[in-house]
Amino acid sequence: xxxxxxxxxxxxxxxxxxxxxxxxxxxxxxxxxxxxxxxxxxxxxxxxxxxxxxxxxxxxxxxxxxxxxxxxxxxxxxxxxxxxxxxxxxxxxxxxxxxxxxxxxxxxxxxxxxxxxxxxxxxxxxxxxxxxxxxxxxxxxxxxxxxxxxxxxxxxxxxxxxxxxxxxxxxxxxxxxxxxxxxxxxxxxxxxxxxxx
Amino acid sequence: xxxxxxxxxxxxxxxxxxxxxxxxxxxxxxxxxxxxxxxxxxxxxxxxxxxxxxxxxxxxxxxxxxxxxxxxxxxxxxxxxxxxxxxxxxxxxxxxxxxxxxxxxxxxxxxxxxxxxxxxxxxxxxxxxxxxxxxxxxxxxxxxxxxxxxxxxxxxxxxxxxxxxxxxxxxxxxxxxxxxxxxxxxxxxxxxxxxxxxxxxxxxxxxxxxxxxxxxxxxxxxxxxxxxxxxxxxxxxxxxxxxxxxxxxxxxxxxxxxxxxxxxxxxxxxxxxxxxxxxxxxxxxxxxxxxxxxxxxxxxxxxxxxxxxxxxxxxxxxxxxxxxxxxxxxxxxxxxxxxxxxxxxxxxxxxxxxxxxxxxxxxxxxxxxxxxxxxxxxxxxxxxxxxxxxxxxxxxxxxxxxxxxxxxxxxxxxxxxxxxxxxxxxxxxxxxxxxxxxxxxxxxxxxxxxxxxxxxxxxxxxxxxxxxxxxx
Ligand code: SF4
Numbered sequence: 001x002x003x004x005x006x007x008x009x010x011x012x013x014x015x016x017x018x019x020x021x022x023x024x025x026x027x028x029x030x031x032x033x034x035x036x037x038x039x040x041x042x043x044x045x046x047x048x049x050x051x052x053x054x055x056x057x058x059x060x061x062x063x064x065x066x067x068x069x070x071x072x073x074x075x076x077x078x079x080x081x082x083x084x085x086x087x088x089x090x091x092x093x094x095x096x097x098x099x100x101x102x103x104x105x106x107x108x109x110x111x112x113x114x115x116x117x118x119x120x121x122x123x124x125x126x127x128x129x130x131x132x133x134x135x136x137x138x139x140x141x142x143x144x145x146x147x148x149x150x151x152x153x154x155x156x157x158x159x160x161x162x163x164x165x166x167x168x169x170x171x172x173x174x175x176x177x178x179x180x181x182x183x184x185x186x187x188x189x190x191x192x193x194x195x196x197x
Numbered sequence: 198x199x200x201x202x203x204x205x206x207x208x209x210x211x212x213x214x215x216x217x218x219x220x221x222x223x224x225x226x227x228x229x230x231x232x233x234x235x236x237x238x239x240x241x242x243x244x245x246x247x248x249x250x251x252x253x254x255x256x257x258x259x260x261x262x263x264x265x266x267x268x269x270x271x272x273x274x275x276x277x278x279x280x281x282x283x284x285x286x287x288x289x290x291x292x293x294x295x296x297x298x299x300x301x302x303x304x305x306x307x308x309x310x311x312x313x314x315x316x317x318x319x320x321x322x323x324x325x326x327x328x329x330x331x332x333x334x335x336x337x338x339x340x341x342x343x344x345x346x347x348x349x350x351x352x353x354x355x356x357x358x359x360x361x362x363x364x365x366x367x368x369x370x371x372x373x374x375x376x377x378x379x380x381x382x383x384x385x386x387x388x389x390x391x392x393x394x395x396x397x398x399x400x401x402x403x404x405x406x407x408x409x410x411x412x413x414x415x416x417x418x419x420x421x422x423x424x425x426x427x428x429x430x431x432x433x434x435x436x437x438x439x440x441x442x443x444x445x446x447x448x449x450x451x452x453x454x455x456x457x458x459x460x461x462x463x464x465x466x467x468x469x470x471x472x473x474x475x476x477x478x479x480x481x482x483x484x485x486x487x488x489x490x491x492x493x494x495x496x497x498x499x500x501x502x503x504x505x506x507x508x509x510x511x512x513x514x515x516x517x518x519x520x521x522x523x524x525x526x527x528x529x530x531x532x533x534x535x536x537x538x539x540x541x542x543x544x545x546x547x548x549x550x551x552x553x554x555x556x557x558x559x560x561x562x563x564x565x566x567x568x569x570x571x572x573x574x575x576x577x578x579x580x581x582x583x584x585x586x587x588x589x590x591x592x593x594x595x596x597x598x599x600x601x602x603x604x605x606x607x608x609x610x611x612x613x614x615x616x617x618x619x620x621x622x623x624x625x626x627x628x629x630x631x632x633x634x635x636x637x638x639x640x641x642x643x644x645x646x647x648x649x650x651x652x653x654x655x656x657x658x659x660x661x662x663x664x665x666x667x668x669x
Contacts, residue, residue, distance in 0.1 A: 022630040031276040033237035045632045076392045082327040084343035113345035179353045182215045189214045
């Protein structure tokens with residue numbers, strides 16, 4: 001995966017809580033066998049009506065967010081199904097950073113395996129970002145190395161991310177290759193664990 | 198004496214392959230279940246890097262999400278067919294056992310694992326599916342993973358995992374007559390919300406849990422993820438051991454007795470501590486119905502749909518308003534007045550033999566309401582055969598239900614079993630998200646008994662009213 005250290009991008013606010021992965025990418029699009037091309041289906045049922053025409057009242061269809069690369073949403077983002085198609089769709093659409101007041105565990109993990117930075121901020125901080133980006137074109141900076149988000153209107157927030165996942169993202173490591181450096185230990189473990197039954 | 202430990206700590210300690218400070222642990226995975234939707238990109242990843250599958254014998258695959266439940270071999274959707282063919286090719290190429298569409302062991306991945314005896318206490322079990330928590334009913338540490346992790350397990354039989362926090366969900370008292378494990382887990386999520394388990398592994402404890410059958414325990418653990426918890430489990434006891442005895446992949450003879458002793462020793466020690474505890478009283482739980490677009494939006498069948506005015510924040514108000522609009526419901530309307538057009542009895546939550554038996558008891562000698570289309574989809578081919586042996590299929594068919602072949606079916610409507618837009622379904626599955634059962638479809642989660650009762654009446658009704666003994 002591509003390393004990511006710093007990112008500057010336009011914020012797209014999606015002021016909803018409990019956005020589940022069924023909404024991020026509906027099941028009818030999970031049948032492909034490649035990792036690419038899921039962006040066109042992102043938030044499909046929210047973006048398009050039953051005739052396939054873009055819905056005017058869904059904000060992501062607003063041209064002013066066309067170049068957004070940072071999504072900010074309410075709590076429990078990415079709950080529900082474990083489908084990695086959700087981060088694949090977000091990434092393919094152009095999102096590199098997701099900010100929310102909380103994340104579902106599996107989704108958070110899936111982001112970090114794909115070079116997307118999930119950032120948990122407080123409810124107040126996410127609300128601030130949402131308010132700014134709803135009222136004006138709002139570009140912010142993410143510094144993963146220093147665990148910092150900052151932007152205009154004096155916005156600045158520290159965030160936490162487990163060191164291991166931060167390292168993975170910063171270096172774009174192939175996790176399997178890292179694990180295979182411990183292959184001998186896995187062999188040993190298997191030998192020890194040969195139990196009777 | 199050693200420090201008392203929870204079952205989670207015991208299983209964890211037994212599976213650490215490698216440990217380093219400030220890093221997650223490298224954990225060994227005993228069993229990896231695979232299905233057609235979340236695996237193709239993982240196998241592709243292996244091929245791109247010329248990697249193999251480390252332990253094909255610890256891997257087991259089936260087809261469930263896409264399979265037709267009627268006219269098994271007419272797969273109209275070519276993309277679905279490609280996905281199933283791809284799984285077959287991948288399993289052939291990497292020597293992985295596969296229960297494909299024609300195999301007698303085929304079924305929903307979380308139904309067949311326990312059925313075959315692959316699911317055992319103390320194992321670490323993963324699958325590219327969030328309802329892997331189901332297997333926790335046996336005292337296994339079982340959790341859903343994404344496709345990158347599927348690839349990682351295929352290649353290394355391990356995962357990097359941070360030590361989880363533990364959450365004790367203590368269920369005191371006993372469930373009343375006509376109140377099921379499904380009602381209990383919905384009531385728990387209704388009370389504490391859809392994220393109280395995030396970051397935790399749940400252990401369900403207490404008298405009410407101990408009295409549950411294995412299949413009821415699976416219903417509970419299945420929905421742990423709906424509370425945000427990746428895994429939920431129950432300490433093994435005699436009920437667990439008797440359920441596993443004689444299963445195909447279970448140890449045999451003396452080995453079984455030895456295993457059983459080890460399994461019992463996994464149970465959480467007296468005095469072990471959890472990172473958090475919540476309690477609920479089973480005596481007070483009534484049959485539940487969800488009214489909204491997440492499983493936490495649920496109420497007792499006797500109650501009325503909440504109003505946005507009751508919300509404690511602007512966001513919560515917004516959420517209720519959006520859910521009411523999507524669901525086509527009015528605030529303060531009694532849930533029992535809500536009419537339905539569809540009934541689905543199935544899914545990894547409620548499609549095992551005992552679920553079908555209980556629904557059949559309600560249906561027996563009655564007719565499905567003319568305004569309702571009702572289907573039963575057994576969780577596995579084996580459940581289907583057992584049910585037919587008991588004549589359950591006849592009971593359902595005579596009542597007007599369709600009797601289908603095994604698969605996920607209308608739980609997520611990836612095959613042709615779809616609820617049309619704007620129509621309403623009483624469903625025994627686990628998710629009532631927008632569009633889950635079809636674009637624009639409206640889902641109400643209930644127990645198999647409540648689904649059966651709704652099928653007969655054409656609207657929600659307290660199943661206990663249908664089963665109450667008539668005074669002589
Ligand atoms: S039955 Fe539903 S929840 Fe269970 S594995 Fe299948 S799609 Fe997922």
